[in-house]
Amino acid sequence: MNLHEYQAKQIFADHNLPVSKNFLVTNSKEVKKAFNVIGGDKWVMKTQVHAGGRGKVGGVKLIDNIEDGIKFTNQWIGKRLISKQTDEKGQPVSVVMVEPCIEIEKELYLSAVVDRSAKAISIIASGEGGVNIEEVAETNPEKIFYEKIDLIIGPQPYQARRLSEALHLDAQQSNEFWNLFKNLVKMFVDCDMSLVEINPLIITSEGHLHCLDAKVNLDSNALFRQSNLANMRDLSQEDPQECEASNHDLSYVSLDGNIGCMVNGAGLAMGTMDTIKFYGGEPANFLDVGGAATKERVAKAFKIILNDPKVKVILVNIFGGIVRCDLIAEGIIAAVKETELVIPIVVRLEGNNSKLGSDMLQKSSLAIESDNDLENAAKKAILLAE
Amino acid sequence: MNLHEYQAKQIFADHNLPVSKNFLVTNSKEVKKAFNVIGGDKWVMKTQVHAGGRGKVGGVKLIDNIEDGIKFTNQWIGKRLISKQTDEKGQPVSVVMVEPCIEIEKELYLSAVVDRSAKAISIIASGEGGVNIEEVAETNPEKIFYEKIDLIIGPQPYQARRLSEALHLDAQQSNEFWNLFKNLVKMFVDCDMSLVEINPLIITSEGHLHCLDAKVNLDSNALFRQSNLANMRDLSQEDPQECEASNHDLSYVSLDGNIGCMVNGAGLAMGTMDTIKFYGGEPANFLDVGGAATKERVAKAFKIILNDPKVKVILVNIFGGIVRCDLIAEGIIAAVKETELVIPIVVRLEGNNSKLGSDMLQKSSLAIESDNDLENAAKKAILLAE
Amino acid sequence: MSILVNKSTKVLVQGFTGSQATLHSEQSINYGTNIIGGVTPGKGGTEHLGKPVFNSVAESMELQPNAALIFVPAAFCKDSILEAAEQGIPLIICITEGVPTMDMLVVKNKIDQLGITLIGPNCPGIITPDEAKLGIMPGDIHKKGRIGIISRSGTLTYEAVKQTTDLGLGQSSCVGIGGDPIPGSSFIDMLALFNDDPDTDAIIMVGEIGGNAEEEAAKYISNHVNKPVISYIAGQTAPSGKRMGHAGAIIAGGKGTAEDKMKTLQSAGVHVVDNLLEIGIRTQQVLD
């Protein structure tokens, strides 16, 4: 789950990481108050969307008068921001964050991630901040520094000292860095985060460390015990179809093709897409009905697939392990009847009760093609989509 | 470092362990207000001293009217409480804690300690609460249950379930116990405790778990990072001589004999006491001047030893490792001059610069016997003490 | 004849009386698996599916289980795994999906310290055909044989199983290691076991996009595995940056793409198929 920058910074502040106080505006009338509360004579206004690359498309701006602040707000609120990291529709902007303008002496990079290989939390730092860190990792790997957090001992001062030296921090900044390092790890663990990125972490003109940006990903599996964070979810930033799917415990990702797919299991769902493509077709979506698919979820899955007007045929591929194929068949029949489906359906059932399921489909006298060979089923679907 | 029960309960409350709200009174005028604030028609009044065994000597009492409350307060405030666990002078009472009276269904025992053998924190529980747990451990060891807290994984629900079953808790109480168990460990670690004892942990007549008593020992080595807890130290509860010593980084324990001892190192200090006893003498104290003994600390040590009127002779035993014997000699000479000492001193110097130190003592023309053989020195001191 | 489990494996089911556990334990028992009992706190002393129920793993140790199969809800998996590990049960299989990553970090470090094998979580389990089924896979598609199968995905494993069964090759054992960021066992752990198993002739490894488990496996294969390895990587057509169900299936910055993985495996001498439906055929070709 993603958070907005202002939400991430609120959590940062709660964990004593150095961030600016900010003020949110949702319309131009609030700008004056925001500027007054923050004080000073320069402000940074940042559109709040779940995507990077805001700066390059004007979504982040340094403002030195209220008029320009109002103009920026009117320009963005209610509009969609389209950047390199969004799709072509962009992300809706409903909140603009106002922060005091801070003089930057130097930009650094700091992040925390779950390190799969090391089975640990790893901290990544670089003296090259404010840029695309993956490029730095590619071209100048020696400029990226890593510290692994040991589970028994936790973050240690010597690790922070090592990074401080690599980042050429002075003694005062090294002290600040140790606190930042320690608090970052605590926040990461306490909040079940999967990624925290501070890019840039800056040295201010007064010589202090300060988190200028804040990006946070949460572990969706842990939201049950992070209800405060779960409440921060902003559904407006997510694809409505994917959202609707996830509300029904379905995994759905919209794609560009015309063959709708309904599969059980993420691996087989990807495998089914690959198979369609291998035989010359184009999948319209990824859809995993999950291990414990019920009749109701299958019906819901159908409706979500059919919301996409590009879909010309639906390929159902079920390999019953937990799932019983007869329940799937029941779900398909119910859904076809309920939605008065006009496009063709090809169904491949295998595994648990597959014979029973196939029989039910055939007896249903609905226009459902049933073929238990995946190659044949895929080829039929491709043919029907043309 | 020890805490008062009311201080321990404050920390318990901060860590969400179930304790009663309490109210402190320091004179009889405050009793009425305390009773009113707490409400109800029965109260428990408990003298606050650093010692157990209060109940048996009347230091804890169930009270059902304000007059008796005032009587109890007047009886104790400003007096000393003498119990099995105090010395013959007893401990001064300056605070009485008032708590609501809670109906007890059953008394259990729960504690947390640093387990030296296991290199872990161990939780100890028993269904036999409110009694001397060491006796239970001796006579019915099968009634005591242990769980070791692993450093990687922390306290786990299955450990709490195991103890809950051993304590015959019902499902609701087991849930409460898991929270108590978890919070107890967190408090223990966060506060650098070395012992927490809840005796009794009770099941109330409503069926809830509740900490009726609370005893806490803190790790003195960790007080530098527990300033809030360090501030809770009540010097009035400690031996003034030992206190004064500890303020000067000296370890001093008063004993019953007449041979004052000043030694460097706790082990050698005990060894010196043993040696005196072995040859028929009686040590008046344990005193460790520590590894980094300075001239000033030696002088201070002398003063502390001499505050004890029983002392008839002082035996100084220094084996210089870190300590330089010449500095010790300097300290002795200065102290003897300053205090215009009238009792004899026997000094044994060995190790680092011992020759130099002995020479200085001899040249000082003070009445100091110097003998670098510990047996001889001890025997001389014993002779002089008779 | 197999890895990790066989006819004599004594299986303890944790969360035994839950609905999923009941469904799959029954199927496992019908398959011939030696399920000796289960654990459900508070239900100790009762019977379920004709087997004894215990309050704790400790109590169940009188039956000497040597494998634990876990069906408890995600929030309690950490506790259940650690409870079994503390009692020294050497093989733990956790089927449950949705276990928090932070829990798995702790669990993985601890079981490694104890030298215990954990399969999963978020996995179909492990099966040795005609001997023992510890998981949720449909038993009837399997056939005793000499192919070892390892997979990060559940249903995709079944495809590979069915193809090798249809071709008459059969399987020595099949393991689903799960698709989570921090799995209990890696491809490498299972490759090592299959490589040492005298009754496995070839190994099918079904991977997917995301992470770098396949890349690490490739390195291990080229250095240590002397049996043929056949591999398919799911997600060749997945768009970059989109999450495909599994937490493991995120493509991050050019790393972990199907293309990269397939190339790396090929360089390590692995027989890589680009069509899911050719896994079985290619295996047969490699063995001929």
Place this chain on the structure above:
Amino acid sequence: MSILVNKSTKVLVQGFTGSQATLHSEQSINYGTNIIGGVTPGKGGTEHLGKPVFNSVAESMELQPNAALIFVPAAFCKDSILEAAEQGIPLIICITEGVPTMDMLVVKNKIDQLGITLIGPNCPGIITPDEAKLGIMPGDIHKKGRIGIISRSGTLTYEAVKQTTDLGLGQSSCVGIGGDPIPGSSFIDMLALFNDDPDTDAIIMVGEIGGNAEEEAAKYISNHVNKPVISYIAGQTAPSGKRMGHAGAIIAGGKGTAEDKMKTLQSAGVHVVDNLLEIGIRTQQVLD
């Protein structure tokens, strides 16, 4: 000829430029110890006592130290020990007193996991006479010989050393393991090393009241040690329940008294003396 340290041990001093470290490093160098340099964060690149100073242990590894001697303040010992351990330095000696118990719990678990030997904290260190002195003991009371000495107390060790030196026995090595509740190494760890050392003929073990380290040692001695062990327990006259300086020296409920310890050691075949001044003589008698 010794345990743990000898002429060729390359010693790194952590907290090198502090006053205590300076004093004792100088004495160690004069004794002939091969101190190769030290660490003081922020002073890297300078020289101290004619040896190089580094900012971190990692930087110092170019000199391949195989022992670290720690003099940093108590609040920083955890960090310093773990820093040396992370770099794989196999022997770490921490002199500092006052290290919080909770820090030592973490440190002890970690160094055990890594297989590293930690001596201390709150200890005089270790010396192999005429070869290497890593600690704060006065070097000149030692004499090369064939008695191994282990002690929880500093100055009490010196007594045992002096007595064996005066009698001409000398010492193979002397180790102060420290009196803290959670020491890095126990009596048992050192007994094992001395028992295996071909140049140690007898072992003097100086214990004290509190804890149960001596009782555990007794058990180990009767099962594993085939050299004579001579022991003295300090605190025979200490009143029960009173704290005698060391955190380890609390008598709790009949356990950990000198009397109990002496009896247990005697039953294990240890030669126990009740007079501190007879440690040397008894050792000589045992060897004759």
